Amino acid sequence: xxxxxxxxxxxxxxxxxxxxxxxxxxxxxxxxxxxxxxxxxxxxxxxxxxxxxxxxxxxxxxxxxxxxxxxxxxxxxxxxxxxxxxxxxxxxxxxxxxxxxxxxxxxxxxxxx
Amino acid sequence: xxxxxxxxxxxxxxxxxxxxxxxxxxxxxxxxxxxxxxxxxxxxxxxxxxxxxxxxxxxxxxxxxxxxxxxxxxxxxxxxxxxxxxxxxxxxxxxxxxxxxxxxxxxxxxxxxx
Numbered sequence: 001x002x003x004x005x006x007x008x009x010x011x012x013x014x015x016x017x018x019x020x021x022x023x024x025x026x027x028x029x030x031x032x033x034x035x036x037x038x039x040x041x042x043x044x045x046x047x048x049x050x051x052x053x054x055x056x057x058x059x060x061x062x063x064x065x066x067x068x069x070x071x072x073x074x075x076x077x078x079x080x081x082x083x084x085x086x087x088x089x090x091x092x093x094x095x096x097x098x099x100x101x102x103x104x105x106x107x108x109x110x111x112x113x
Numbered sequence: 114x115x116x117x118x119x120x121x122x123x124x125x126x127x128x129x130x131x132x133x134x135x136x137x138x139x140x141x142x143x144x145x146x147x148x149x150x151x152x153x154x155x156x157x158x159x160x161x162x163x164x165x166x167x168x169x170x171x172x173x174x175x176x177x178x179x180x181x182x183x184x185x186x187x188x189x190x191x192x193x194x195x196x197x198x199x200x201x202x203x204x205x206x207x208x209x210x211x212x213x214x215x216x217x218x219x220x221x222x223x224x225x226x227x
Contacts (some may be wrong), residue, residue, distance in 0.1 A: 016181055032214055032216075034214070034216075036218075042158075042185055042220065043117075043204070043218040043219055043220045043221060044204070044218040045218070046215055046216065046217070047227065049214050049215065051214055060155075066144060090156065094214070097142065099157060099169065099213065100161055100169055100171070100172075101146070101153050101158070101165055101216060102154035102158060103148070103158075105155035106154075106155050106156075
C-alpha cells in the first residue's frame with residue numbers, strides 16, 4: 001500500500017518570503033516522489049521528482065524539495081515566493097517496481113502581494 | 114500542440130445516462146492513467162494501462178466504470194448509469210517508455226450529472 005498526506009489545506013505566504021508546502025508519505029519499499037502544480041482551470045504540470053541520489057531535488061520555477069527518509073517527508077520549498085506561484089500543489093508517490101502513482105489531496109498556496 | 118488531449122472538455126448529462134470520455138495520449142507514450150478529481154479534492158486513481166499488459170483496474174469505484182485502450186493509442190473511459198456523485202473532472206495522463214516517472218496530464222473532462 002502507498003499513501004501521501006498533505007496536512008495543510010492552504011498555505012498563505014507573503015510575496016518575497018520563503019515558502020514550504022508539506023508532504024509525508026507511506027510506502028513499503030523505495031519511494032519515488034513527485035510534486036505537481038495545478039493552476040486555475042489548467043491541467044496538472046510536473047514540477048520535480050526524487051528517484052534516487054541527492055536528497056535535495058531542484059525543479060521548475062525555482063522550486064526544490066528535500067527527501068527525508070527518516071521522517072518520510074518530501075516538503076516543497078522555494079526561497080522567495082511570487083504571486084504567480086499561487087496555485088494548487090499535489091505531492092505524489094510511487095513504489096519502486098510498481099506503476100500506480102498515488103496523489104495527495106492537494107495544498108492551496110496563496111502568495112499575498 | 115502535442116500534449117495529452119481529452120474530449121469532451123465539458124459534458125452535462127442526465128442521471129442514469131451513459132457517458133464516454135476520450136483520451137489521446139502523447140504519441141509514443143506507452144503508459145496511460147485515468148484519475149478523477151472531485152471538486153475541492155485530490156486526485157483519485159482509477160485505472161492504469163501499460164502497453165499491451167493487463168491494466169491495473171484497482172481504482173475503478175464500481176462496475177459502472179470501465180475503460181479500454183487499444184495498444185498504445187486512444188483510451189475511452191465509460192461510465193454507465195451515471196449518478197450525481199460521478200460529477201467530477203476526469204483527468205487522463207500518459208508517460209513515455211523511457212521515463213515512466215514523468216506523467217503528462219491532459220486538461221481534463223468536466224462531467225456534471227444533473
